[in-house]
Amino acid sequence: MTRKAPLFTFAVITDTHVRPAVLDRSSPFPVNDLANDRARHAIAEILRHDPAFVIHLGDMVHTLPHMPAYVDACREAKEIFAPLMSVMRFVAGNHDIGDKPSVDAPAAPITEATTQIYRAQFGSDYSAFDHQDCVFVLLNSSLVNSGTREENEQRAWLEQTLADAQGRRVFVFSHYPPFINDPHEQPHYDNYSEPGRSWLVGLLRRHGIEALMSGHVHQFFFNRVGASKLYCLPPTSFIRQDYADLYKIEPTSEFGRDDTGKFGFALVDVFEDGHGLRVVQTDGRQLEKEAQPTRPSRPVDVSSQQDRPLTVHLRHAWAETVELPYNGPMEEFSRKRARNDYTLLRLWQMGLSSVRVPIGDLLDEATRQRVLDYHSAGIRFCVFSVGVPSASALEALRPALAAIEHFEMVTAHVDLSDLADMSPLAALPGIQIVVGKAHSSKQETGGEKVFAHSVSYGFKFDERERAVAACGARPDGRLVSRLAFQVNLTDDLPQRLHELDAFGAEHSLGVIANIRLADQNPAVANFNDELIAERVMTAVRCADGLANTSLQLDTFVDIDRGYNPRHGLLDRHYNFREAGRWLAGLKDR
Numbered sequence: 001m002t003r004k005a006p007l008f009t010f011a012v013i014t015d016t017h018v019r020p021a022v023l024d025r026s027s028p029f030p031v032n033d034l035a036n037d038r039a040r041h042a043i044a045e046i047l048r049h050d051p052a053f054v055i056h057l058g059d060m061v062h063t064l065p066h067m068p069a070y071v072d073a074c075r076e077a078k079e080i081f082a083p084l085m086s087v088m089r090f091v092a093g094n095h096d097i098g099d100k101p102s103v104d105a106p107a108a109p110i111t112e113a114t115t116q117i118y119r120a121q122f123g124s125d126y127s128a129f130d131h132q133d134c135v136f137v138l139l140n141s142s143l144v145n146s147g148t149r150e151e152n153e154q155r156a157w158l159e160q161t162l163a164d165a166q167g168r169r170v171f172v173f174s175h176y177p178p179f180i181n182d183p184h185e186q187p188h189y190d191n192y193s194e195p196g197r198s199w200l201v202g203l204l205r206r207h208g209i210e211a212l213m214s215g216h217v218h219q220f221f222f223n224r225v226g227a228s229k230l231y232c233l234p235p236t237s238f239i240r241q242d243y244a245d246l247y248k249i250e251p252t253s254e255f256g257r258d259d260t261g262k263f264g265f266a267l268v269d270v271f272e273d274g275h276g277l278r279v280v281q282t283d284g285r286q287l288e289k290e291a292q293p294t295r296p297s298r299p300v301d302v303s304s305q306q307d308r309p310l311t312v313h314l315r316h317a318w319a320e321t322v323e324l325p326y327n328g329p330m331e332e333f334s335r336k337r338a339r340n341d342y343t344l345l346r347l348w349q350m351g352l353s354s355v356r357v358p359i360g361d362l363l364d365e366a367t368r369q370r371v372l373d374y375h376s377a378g379i380r381f382c383v384f385s386v387g388v389p390s391a392s393a394l395e396a397l398r399p400a401l402a403a404i405e406h407f408e409m410v411t412a413h414v415d416l417s418d419l420a421d422m423s424p425l426a427a428l429p430g431i432q433i434v435v436g437k438a439h440s441s442k443q444e445t446g447g448e449k450v451f452a453h454s455v456s457y458g459f460k461f462d463e464r465e466r467a468v469a470a471c472g473a474r475p476d477g478r479l480v481s482r483l484a485f486q487v488n489l490t491d492d493l494p495q496r497l498h499e500l501d502a503f504g505a506e507h508s509l510g511v512i513a514n515i516r517l518a519d520q521n522p523a524v525a526n527f528n529d530e531l532i533a534e535r536v537m538t539a540v541r542c543a544d545g546l547a548n549t550s551l552q553l554d555t556f557v558d559i560d561r562g563y564n565p566r567h568g569l570l571d572r573h574y575n576f577r578e579a580g581r582w583l584a585g586l587k588d589r
Helices: 030-048 070-087 112-122 149-164 196-207 242-246 341-349 366-375 391-401 422-426 461-475 495-506 529-543 578-583
Strands: 008-013 054-056 087-088 128-129 135-139 169-174 211-212 220-227 226-232 266-270 274-281 311-313 321-324 336-339 354-358 380-386 404-411 432-440 455-457 480-487 510-516 548-556
Touching: 008 030, 008 149, 030 070, 030 266, 054 070, 070 112, 070 274, 070 336, 135 149, 149 196, 169 196, 196 220, 196 226, 211 266, 220 366, 220 380, 242 321, 242 336, 266 510, 274 341, 321 391, 341 578, 366 391, 380 391, 380 432, 391 404, 391 422, 404 480, 432 461, 455 480, 461 495, 495 510, 495 529, 495 548, 529 548, 529 578
Parallel strands: 008 054, 054 087, 135 169, 169 211, 211 226, 311 354, 311 548, 354 380, 380 404, 404 432, 432 480, 480 510, 510 548
Antiparallel strands: 008 266, 128 135, 220 226, 266 274, 321 336, 432 455
């Protein structure tokens, strides 16, 4: 399914960190020497999309205003931006204008002098403009909490601008995000301190701001304040290596600073009834100065990513908050909390809008809030439980009912004899009820076969008639609208999917095909990315021909340790595997 065409599309780029043409001594990290050519590549890619306008969220340059090479860096940046300069707007970043006021900041703060230096290079440090009855507001976030006359002037200007825009759609742009994990988090290098944070968050709530976009953190984060969506967007230059602790695996190149799978820019599609965010991968690619284009080379479709007909298993914790080590220069004296929101970004990029999670995720209040946040971003949840959930569990689900696509009950027996009375599930209006079987190694017969502890999900294909008969024999069986079956790695995938679909048609019953990427032997790894990509592509291509069958894919992120190790759509850094790249439109087959 493809969404209707947008009213218009604009682009957002951030943290290019351009250096002077003759590299200065403003960074000890080798990856920073690649920033200029990486920015040049990103600009060329944006140009191909021919956006209505482009907003740079700050840190256009790496050299700071008080350094001798600052003007040269700005000159180089403007040469790189030249193909789009006529439609570009700039947000002041801390490298461009000075850090926010802080005792432990690693660079000098904003001053009246640095503000004048910035304005001479990039124009006004805060401003607003209109486009097709939308209002776009650009803030100087380094001023917030500075206690200066300029802060008071910006504050009064913003309040008046938002009051004048009442009833219109408003998008706000700030280099620093108000917060990255929680509106009540402690102040740190990557957020607004108080009282400025509460002031801005209050304005977001009061005026129903559609979205606030920020850079600075060189990571992707997604949050909400009331109806307002808050996005932190990835850079084109380098990744902040302090966030490498979000991933439970050794860091990538330069201790996580050159994590090439996480570079990109954003396209924002503005519709009559909302907006869509598409982050376009640049993968750290570079373009030399001599190859820089001056106009669009070929048209690019600007419609939003189509929905892929797959539900993916979120086996890894997807909403947990991680406490990062206190370790300067950014956080020498405090811990910073953050989430790995690349789960959400990768779902968007691959066109996946349905995920499978255990009921415990919705029973935990903090995780349930993230369920609602994801749902606001277009994600639907398939929730599973061993047996029929208790009355208290069903009550706890109530606040999140709108986010639940279907509810799966796991049974231990083909005859469903272990399932309690299912009639309480009638209290889940509009939610399809599914039954699937746990297949355990304890059910295997003896003989010469090596015994392996294993459990998998879904009725076996040869259990299908007994399973449907068991449902029909129960007075509450009418509540069950689907049965879940497992499809193993060695099964002929197209044949099995069409067999299951025919079975569903015969019994007027929906079918879920749980496509397993794991080997049936838990000691054997499936790290064959070609095989997995072929499996995923075959499933997607078969989906259009299935009238009664929906597809689940196990699994989303690599299981690279423990039992049944296998690759998924993403590696443990949450970068694309081959199958993920194909789903995201990054690889032709």
